[in-house]
Amino acid sequence: NAGVTQTPKFRILKIGQSMTLQCTQDMNHNYMYWYRQDPGMGLKLIYYSVGAGITDKGEVPNGYNVSRSTTEDFPLRLELAAPSQTSVYFCASSYSKTGGGYTFGSGTRLTVV
Amino acid sequence: KQEVTQIPAALSVPEGENLVLNCSFTDSAIYNLQWFRQDPGKGLTSLLLIQSSQREQTSGRLNASLDKSSGRSTLYIAASQPGDSATYLCAVMSDYKLSFGAGTTVTVRA
Numbered sequence: 047n048a049g050v051t052q053t054p055k056f057r058i059l060k061i062g063q064s065m066t067l068q069c070t071q072d073m074n075h076n077y078m079y080w081y082r083q084d085p086g087m088g089l090k091l092i093y094y095s096v097g098a099g100i101t102d103k104g105e106v107p108n109g110y111n112v113s114r115s116t117t118e119d120f121p122l123r124l125e126l127a128a129p130s131q132t133s134v135y136f137c138a139s140s141y142s143k144t145g146g147g148y149t150f151g152s153g154t155r156l157t158v159v
Numbered sequence: 160k161q162e163v164t165q166i167p168a169a170l171s172v173p174e175g176e177n178l179v180l181n182c183s184f185t186d187s188a189i190y191n192l193q194w195f196r197q198d199p200g201k202g203l204t205s206l207l208l209i210q211s212s213q214r215e216q217t218s219g220r221l222n223a224s225l226d227k228s229s230g231r232s233t234l235y236i237a238a239s240q241p242g243d244s245a246t247y248l249c250a251v252m253s254d255y256k257l258s259f260g261a262g263t264t265v266t267v268r269a
Contacts, residue, residue, distance in 0.1 A: 050202075079257075085189045086168075086261060087261050088248065088250075088260050088261045088262065089162065089203075089248075089250075089257075089259040091256055091257070104256065119174075136202060136203070138203075143255045144190040144191060144252055144255070145190070145191060145193065145208070145257060147259070148208075149193075149205075150202035150203040150204070152201055152202040153200075
């Protein structure tokens with residue numbers, strides 16, 4: 047019963063470095079999402095995908111890129127990391143466009159120094 | 160743009176007391192509303208989903224109401240237990256995206 051798996055769980059980056067946050071789901075969900083959560087704030091949508099090969103920007107996409115080559119995987123790429131990207135990142139998936147079966151990963155805590 | 164507000168930001172109650180958590184949203188054109196639970200250092204777990212056509216949804220000790228026209232939802236947790244200590248987040252689905260409130264952090268004292 048894996049659900050949504052995110053790696054790594056923790057990462058420290060230096061300013062200007064790049065990295066990819068991995069997300070994979072085994073529920074055959076078409077819809078996948080990336081969120082960030084800053085302390086004391088709600089989750090903000092970064093990017094989402096409605097199926098393999100289709101992605102779109104959310105509320106806070108600047109500084110990030112995504113791809114969706116398979117149904118299972120939805121990696122998030124950070125280019126030229128900045129301190130403002132210090133946050134907890136959550137990947138999620140759902141089986142319907144109205145949010146049925148919404149399932150979250152356990153998160154990646156990223157610190158940029 | 161959908162704005163979701165949760166009041167209070169934090170709540171501390173003795174064990175056995177009933178909990179009342181409030182959520183308000185600005186745009187009533189929603190598909191559904193969900194309540195999530197978040198434990199420290201963990202992901203979110205969906206507790207209840209209320210469709211826009213429903214007035215309430217129940218699961219065990221949890222009951223959530225929805226008044227779409229006034230942009231409000233309330234989560235009731237009956238007979239609270241220390242294991243209910245967590246952050247509870249409200250999220251509304253509109254334009255095929257979830258918009259989250261900042262959450263209410265609940266502490267239940269034994």
